[in-house]
Amino acid sequence: MAADRSRARGFAVRVIFLGPPGAGKGTQAARLAAHLGVPKISTGEMLRSAIAKDTPLGRKASPLMGKGRLVPDDLLLALIGERTAEQDCRDGFVFDGFPRTLPQAQGLERMPGGEAAGFVVFDFQVPKAELMRRLSGRRWCPKCQATYHVTNDPPKQEGICDVCGSRLEQRDDDTEAVIERRLREYNQRTLPLIDYYRGRARLVPIDGDRAPDTVFQDLLSAVEVRA
Ligand code: AP5
Ligand code: MG
Numbered sequence: 001m002a003a004d005r006s007r008a009r010g011f012a013v014r015v016i017f018l019g020p021p022g023a024g025k026g027t028q029a030a031r032l033a034a035h036l037g038v039p040k041i042s043t044g045e046m047l048r049s050a051i052a053k054d055t056p057l058g059r060k061a062s063p064l065m066g067k068g069r070l071v072p073d074d075l076l077l078a079l080i081g082e083r084t085a086e087q088d089c090r091d092g093f094v095f096d097g098f099p100r101t102l103p104q105a106q107g108l109e110r111m112p113g114g115e116a117a118g119f120v121v122f123d124f125q126v127p128k129a130e131l132m133r134r135l136s137g138r139r140w141c142p143k144c145q146a147t148y149h150v151t152n153d154p155p156k157q158e159g160i161c162d163v164c165g166s167r168l169e170q171r172d173d174d175t176e177a178v179i180e181r182r183l184r185e186y187n188q189r190t191l192p193l194i195d196y197y198r199g200r201a202r203l204v205p206i207d208g209d210r211a212p213d214t215v216f217q218d219l220l221s222a223v224e225v226r227a
Helices: 002-009 025-036 043-052 056-067 073-084 102-109 128-136 176-190 192-197 212-226
Strands: 013-018 040-042 092-096 119-125 138-140 147-149 202-207
Touching: 013 025, 013 192, 025 040, 025 092, 025 119, 025 212, 040 043, 040 073, 043 056, 043 073, 043 092, 056 073, 056 176, 073 102, 102 192, 119 192, 119 212, 128 138, 128 176, 176 192, 202 212
Parallel strands: 013 092, 013 119, 040 092, 119 202
Antiparallel strands: 138 147
Protein backbone atom coordinates (compact mmCIF):
# COMPACT_ATOMS: atom_id res chain seq x y z
CA MET A 1 0.00 0.00 0.00
CA ALA A 2 2.84 2.37 0.86
CA ALA A 3 4.48 1.64 -2.51
CA ASP A 4 1.14 2.43 -4.21
CA ARG A 5 1.12 5.76 -2.38
CA SER A 6 4.60 6.64 -3.66
CA ARG A 7 3.68 5.71 -7.25
CA ALA A 8 0.38 7.64 -7.10
CA ARG A 9 2.28 10.81 -6.11
CA GLY A 10 3.88 10.88 -9.57
CA PHE A 11 7.13 12.56 -8.45
CA ALA A 12 10.14 11.48 -6.43
CA VAL A 13 10.44 12.64 -2.81
CA ARG A 14 14.04 12.93 -1.65
CA VAL A 15 14.78 13.87 1.92
CA ILE A 16 17.94 14.59 3.92
CA PHE A 17 17.98 14.62 7.74
CA LEU A 18 20.69 16.74 9.36
CA GLY A 19 20.98 16.72 13.12
CA PRO A 20 23.35 15.84 15.98
CA PRO A 21 23.49 12.34 17.49
CA GLY A 22 20.26 11.67 19.38
CA ALA A 23 18.26 14.35 17.56
CA GLY A 24 15.70 11.75 16.44
CA LYS A 25 16.82 11.34 12.82
CA GLY A 26 16.49 7.56 12.79
CA THR A 27 13.16 7.58 14.66
CA GLN A 28 11.58 10.12 12.32
CA ALA A 29 13.23 8.84 9.11
CA ALA A 30 11.67 5.40 9.67
CA ARG A 31 8.21 6.93 10.15
CA LEU A 32 8.46 9.32 7.23
CA ALA A 33 9.80 6.68 4.83
CA ALA A 34 7.00 4.25 5.79
CA HIS A 35 4.41 7.00 5.37
CA LEU A 36 5.73 8.05 1.96
CA GLY A 37 6.27 4.48 0.75
CA VAL A 38 9.95 4.99 -0.04
CA PRO A 39 13.07 3.35 1.46
CA LYS A 40 14.90 4.76 4.45
CA ILE A 41 18.63 4.79 3.74
CA SER A 42 20.52 4.95 7.03
CA THR A 43 24.29 4.99 6.60
CA GLY A 44 24.81 4.28 10.33
CA GLU A 45 22.66 1.14 10.03
CA MET A 46 24.40 0.04 6.83
CA LEU A 47 27.79 0.42 8.49
CA ARG A 48 26.70 -1.41 11.67
CA SER A 49 25.39 -4.22 9.50
CA ALA A 50 28.71 -4.36 7.58
CA ILE A 51 30.52 -4.59 10.94
CA ALA A 52 28.23 -7.41 12.11
CA LYS A 53 28.94 -9.32 8.88
CA ASP A 54 32.67 -8.56 9.13
CA THR A 55 32.87 -7.30 5.53
CA PRO A 56 35.90 -5.29 4.26
CA LEU A 57 33.81 -2.09 4.70
CA GLY A 58 32.87 -3.14 8.23
CA ARG A 59 36.52 -3.77 9.12
CA LYS A 60 37.48 -0.28 7.95
CA ALA A 61 34.51 1.43 9.65
CA SER A 62 34.58 -0.36 13.02
CA PRO A 63 37.58 1.32 14.71
CA LEU A 64 36.45 4.78 13.52
CA MET A 65 32.83 4.38 14.62
CA GLY A 66 33.96 2.99 17.98
CA LYS A 67 35.81 6.28 18.56
CA GLY A 68 32.94 8.47 17.30
CA ARG A 69 34.84 9.54 14.17
CA LEU A 70 33.40 9.74 10.68
CA VAL A 71 34.10 7.03 8.11
CA PRO A 72 35.99 8.28 4.97
CA ASP A 73 33.94 10.07 2.33
CA ASP A 74 34.92 7.81 -0.58
CA LEU A 75 33.53 4.74 1.21
CA LEU A 76 30.23 6.50 1.96
CA LEU A 77 29.87 7.82 -1.57
CA ALA A 78 30.40 4.35 -3.03
CA LEU A 79 27.85 2.90 -0.59
CA ILE A 80 25.23 5.54 -1.41
CA GLY A 81 25.90 5.41 -5.16
CA GLU A 82 25.15 1.69 -5.18
CA ARG A 83 22.14 1.88 -2.90
CA THR A 84 20.38 4.75 -4.68
CA ALA A 85 20.81 3.00 -8.04
CA GLU A 86 18.53 0.21 -6.83
CA GLN A 87 15.04 -0.06 -8.27
CA ASP A 88 13.20 0.72 -5.01
CA CYS A 89 14.76 4.22 -4.93
CA ARG A 90 13.07 5.22 -8.19
CA ASP A 91 10.23 7.11 -6.43
CA GLY A 92 12.51 8.70 -3.84
CA PHE A 93 14.10 7.90 -0.48
CA VAL A 94 14.79 9.29 2.96
CA PHE A 95 18.47 9.65 3.90
CA ASP A 96 19.25 9.22 7.59
CA GLY A 97 22.83 10.31 8.35
CA PHE A 98 23.99 11.16 4.83
CA PRO A 99 25.49 13.47 3.66
CA ARG A 100 27.57 14.46 6.66
CA THR A 101 30.45 16.41 5.12
CA LEU A 102 30.85 18.91 2.28
CA PRO A 103 32.64 16.38 0.02
CA GLN A 104 29.72 13.97 0.58
CA ALA A 105 27.17 16.66 -0.35
CA GLN A 106 29.20 17.57 -3.44
CA GLY A 107 29.58 13.90 -4.40
CA LEU A 108 25.83 13.42 -4.07
CA GLU A 109 25.27 16.28 -6.54
CA ARG A 110 27.19 14.31 -9.15
CA MET A 111 24.95 11.23 -8.83
CA PRO A 112 21.86 10.76 -11.02
CA GLY A 113 18.94 12.40 -9.20
CA GLY A 114 21.31 13.80 -6.56
CA GLU A 115 20.97 17.51 -7.38
CA ALA A 116 20.39 19.53 -4.20
CA ALA A 117 17.39 21.32 -5.71
CA GLY A 118 15.46 18.04 -5.64
CA PHE A 119 15.82 17.58 -1.85
CA VAL A 120 13.96 18.65 1.25
CA VAL A 121 16.63 19.06 3.95
CA PHE A 122 15.46 18.89 7.58
CA ASP A 123 17.75 20.55 10.11
CA PHE A 124 16.97 19.04 13.54
CA GLN A 125 17.78 21.19 16.57
CA VAL A 126 17.84 19.70 20.09
CA PRO A 127 19.68 21.02 23.20
CA LYS A 128 22.75 19.06 24.29
CA ALA A 129 21.36 18.01 27.70
CA GLU A 130 18.38 16.40 25.98
CA LEU A 131 20.65 14.63 23.45
CA MET A 132 22.65 13.13 26.33
CA ARG A 133 19.47 12.01 28.10
CA ARG A 134 18.15 10.34 24.95
CA LEU A 135 21.38 8.58 24.03
CA SER A 136 22.07 7.27 27.52
CA GLY A 137 18.56 5.70 27.60
CA ARG A 138 18.57 4.40 24.05
CA ARG A 139 18.35 0.66 23.49
CA TRP A 140 18.95 -0.98 20.14
CA CYS A 141 18.26 -4.32 18.51
CA PRO A 142 21.48 -5.73 17.01
CA LYS A 143 19.43 -8.04 14.76
CA CYS A 144 16.84 -5.77 13.09
CA GLN A 145 18.21 -2.36 14.26
CA ALA A 146 14.90 -1.19 15.80
CA THR A 147 15.49 1.59 18.35
CA TYR A 148 13.83 2.18 21.73
CA HIS A 149 14.24 4.37 24.79
CA VAL A 150 13.97 3.02 28.32
CA THR A 151 11.42 5.66 29.36
CA ASN A 152 10.29 7.58 26.24
CA ASP A 153 9.71 4.59 23.98
CA PRO A 154 10.09 1.33 25.89
CA PRO A 155 9.54 -2.08 24.26
CA LYS A 156 6.46 -4.05 25.37
CA GLN A 157 8.65 -6.51 27.25
CA GLU A 158 11.66 -5.01 29.02
CA GLY A 159 14.92 -5.64 27.16
CA ILE A 160 13.27 -7.52 24.24
CA CYS A 161 12.75 -6.22 20.69
CA ASP A 162 9.05 -5.87 19.77
CA VAL A 163 9.84 -6.57 16.11
CA CYS A 164 12.02 -9.69 16.19
CA GLY A 165 12.22 -10.82 19.83
CA SER A 166 16.00 -10.37 20.15
CA ARG A 167 17.68 -9.08 23.30
CA LEU A 168 18.20 -5.29 23.23
CA GLU A 169 21.62 -3.73 23.79
CA GLN A 170 23.24 -0.32 24.16
CA ARG A 171 25.12 0.85 21.09
CA ASP A 172 28.92 0.73 21.53
CA ASP A 173 29.15 4.42 20.61
CA ASP A 174 26.55 5.54 23.18
CA THR A 175 29.10 6.12 25.95
CA GLU A 176 29.63 9.64 27.26
CA ALA A 177 33.16 10.04 25.83
CA VAL A 178 32.21 8.76 22.38
CA ILE A 179 29.04 10.89 22.30
CA GLU A 180 31.20 13.97 23.00
CA ARG A 181 33.42 13.07 20.05
CA ARG A 182 30.41 12.46 17.77
CA LEU A 183 29.04 15.88 18.75
CA ARG A 184 32.39 17.48 17.92
CA GLU A 185 32.45 15.78 14.52
CA TYR A 186 28.90 17.03 13.92
CA ASN A 187 29.71 20.61 14.85
CA GLN A 188 32.92 20.72 12.83
CA ARG A 189 32.06 18.70 9.72
CA THR A 190 28.27 18.46 9.35
CA LEU A 191 26.99 21.86 10.55
CA PRO A 192 28.57 23.63 7.52
CA LEU A 193 26.06 21.72 5.37
CA ILE A 194 23.28 23.96 6.68
CA ASP A 195 24.85 26.93 4.91
CA TYR A 196 25.63 24.77 1.90
CA TYR A 197 21.98 23.79 1.45
CA ARG A 198 20.56 27.26 2.16
CA GLY A 199 19.50 28.50 -1.27
CA ARG A 200 20.38 25.21 -2.98
CA ALA A 201 17.67 22.96 -1.52
CA ARG A 202 14.51 23.46 0.51
CA LEU A 203 15.99 23.78 4.01
CA VAL A 204 13.48 23.31 6.83
CA PRO A 205 14.53 23.92 10.48
CA ILE A 206 12.86 21.51 12.90
CA ASP A 207 12.54 21.95 16.65
CA GLY A 208 13.33 18.34 17.56
CA ASP A 209 12.86 18.92 21.31
CA ARG A 210 9.17 18.04 21.25
CA ALA A 211 7.11 14.87 21.33
CA PRO A 212 7.79 12.50 18.39
CA ASP A 213 4.22 12.86 17.03
CA THR A 214 4.45 16.66 17.00
CA VAL A 215 7.80 16.56 15.20
CA PHE A 216 6.37 14.10 12.67
CA GLN A 217 3.44 16.40 11.86
CA ASP A 218 5.93 19.18 11.00
CA LEU A 219 7.83 16.85 8.68
CA LEU A 220 4.65 15.80 6.93
CA SER A 221 3.46 19.35 6.35
CA ALA A 222 6.86 20.33 4.95
CA VAL A 223 6.91 17.40 2.54
CA GLU A 224 3.32 18.00 1.50
CA VAL A 225 3.90 21.71 0.92
CA ARG A 226 6.46 20.65 -1.65
CA ALA A 227 3.87 18.52 -3.43
P1 AP5 B 1 24.44 7.14 13.08
O1 AP5 B 1 23.96 5.79 13.35
O2 AP5 B 1 23.84 7.94 12.00
O3 AP5 B 1 24.46 7.94 14.44
P2 AP5 B 1 24.21 9.49 14.81
O4 AP5 B 1 24.19 10.48 13.72
O5 AP5 B 1 25.22 9.75 15.87
O6 AP5 B 1 22.78 9.57 15.27
P3 AP5 B 1 22.04 8.59 16.24
O7 AP5 B 1 21.64 7.37 15.52
O8 AP5 B 1 22.86 8.42 17.50
O9 AP5 B 1 20.79 9.49 16.65
P4 AP5 B 1 19.43 9.75 15.88
O10 AP5 B 1 19.38 11.19 15.50
O11 AP5 B 1 19.21 8.74 14.81
O12 AP5 B 1 18.42 9.56 17.08
P5 AP5 B 1 17.34 8.39 17.37
O13 AP5 B 1 16.19 8.53 16.44
O14 AP5 B 1 18.00 7.05 17.49
O15 AP5 B 1 26.02 7.06 12.76
C1 AP5 B 1 26.86 6.29 13.60
C2 AP5 B 1 28.31 6.40 13.11
O16 AP5 B 1 28.40 5.87 11.77
C3 AP5 B 1 28.88 7.82 12.99
O17 AP5 B 1 29.37 8.29 14.22
C4 AP5 B 1 29.98 7.60 11.94
O18 AP5 B 1 31.11 7.00 12.51
C5 AP5 B 1 29.35 6.60 10.98
N1 AP5 B 1 28.63 7.24 9.87
C6 AP5 B 1 27.29 7.16 9.61
N2 AP5 B 1 26.97 7.88 8.52
C7 AP5 B 1 28.13 8.44 8.09
C8 AP5 B 1 28.46 9.33 7.03
N3 AP5 B 1 27.53 9.79 6.18
N4 AP5 B 1 29.76 9.70 6.87
C9 AP5 B 1 30.71 9.25 7.70
N5 AP5 B 1 30.49 8.42 8.73
C10 AP5 B 1 29.20 8.02 8.93
O19 AP5 B 1 16.85 8.87 18.82
C11 AP5 B 1 17.72 8.77 19.96
C12 AP5 B 1 16.93 8.31 21.19
O20 AP5 B 1 15.99 9.32 21.53
C13 AP5 B 1 16.13 7.02 20.97
O21 AP5 B 1 16.20 6.27 22.13
C14 AP5 B 1 14.70 7.51 20.70
O22 AP5 B 1 13.72 6.58 21.16
C15 AP5 B 1 14.64 8.81 21.48
N6 AP5 B 1 13.83 9.85 20.82
C16 AP5 B 1 13.73 10.08 19.48
N7 AP5 B 1 12.94 11.15 19.24
C17 AP5 B 1 12.53 11.61 20.47
C18 AP5 B 1 11.70 12.71 20.88
N8 AP5 B 1 11.13 13.54 20.01
N9 AP5 B 1 11.51 12.88 22.23
C19 AP5 B 1 12.09 12.04 23.12
N10 AP5 B 1 12.88 10.98 22.77
C20 AP5 B 1 13.11 10.78 21.47
MG1 MG C 1 20.20 7.04 14.11
